[in-house]
């Protein structure tokens with residue numbers, strides 16, 4: 001059996017007294033889009049830097065396509081695309097010159113593909129990097145990560161700065177790339193940013209892996225939130241009794257509820273009371289973390 005494209009094995013990285021990554025282990029399968037989620041300082045970039053051999057682990061190891069991150073770093077680079085979180089580009093080069101420079105380092109790329117990528121992400125490659133907005137700079141970063149059609153793509157916060165339309169295109173690109181049998185590993189702060197595109201996610205907090213879950217399982221488990229507007233003020237208590245609802249707060253004619261499972265009983269209760277509008281809030285990372293902690297406390 002072919003090795004998993006990405007394997008992180010008991011990875012620990014300390015900076016002095018700070019344990020940035022604490023005994024983290026997980027694997028990413030071929031063809032997967034895998035999200036790495038956590039708040040600021042959780043250890044996402046540190047894990048990724050170890051994987052790319054930009055820094056050395058205190059203990060543990062990482063493998064890419066079965067190759068050791070440290071020993072086989074050069075070989076790994078031939079199969080891998082990478083977008084760092086702190087991408088540095090030469091300000092005086094245009095977008096195209098930047099890509100030409102990087103393509104040269106990598107022994108040439110297919111420019112039809114690169115132009116198609118630029119088109120898709122609506123990137124203007126004629127301008128100088130110094131003149132780019134942060135979103136446009138990020139586009140050049142994404143294009144360079146994909147330019148040699150790598151088997152494994154590692155993206156540290158790729159969505160930062162991208163507007164919603166470009167995000168949609170970017171998600172499409174990730175899906176197509178994965179459908180061709182390639183593997184995508186991307187980090188993010190929020191689940192809502194990546195929930196539509198990832199197959200599985202790992203949650204990291206204070207250097208420790210909190211959970212690794214498939215998006216399907218997560219959706220089933222997720223606590224969902226709705227905001228309902230009524231014609232007249234409502235009482236929260238009446239909704240707490242509804243099946244699946246485990247939190248309800250009323251503010252005049254506005255009701256905010258958290259529920260689990262089917263939305264139907266809640267909607268029935270709402271329509272009995274002259275509901276005017278229903279707005280659904282996506283599951284956010286903090287709530288997800290709270291859920292995991294709640295599970296831990298109960299266990």
Ligand SMILES: Nc1ncnc2c1ncn2[C@@H]1O[C@H](COP(=O)(O)OP(=O)(O)OP(=O)(O)O)[C@@H](O)[C@H]1O
Pocket residue numbers: 015018019020038039040041042043044045046047085189
């Ligand atoms: N070179 C370094 N020297 C000292 N401490 C570091 C260094 N790099 C990271 N750290 C510390 O390691 C911890 C993890 O940082 P890391 O950059 O991996 O977090 P992150 O999850 O990528 O956060 P963010 O979402 O803010 O990018 C933090 O406490 C950070 O301060």
Ligand SMILES: [Mg+2]
Pocket residue numbers: 044045046085156
């Ligand atoms: Mg980071």
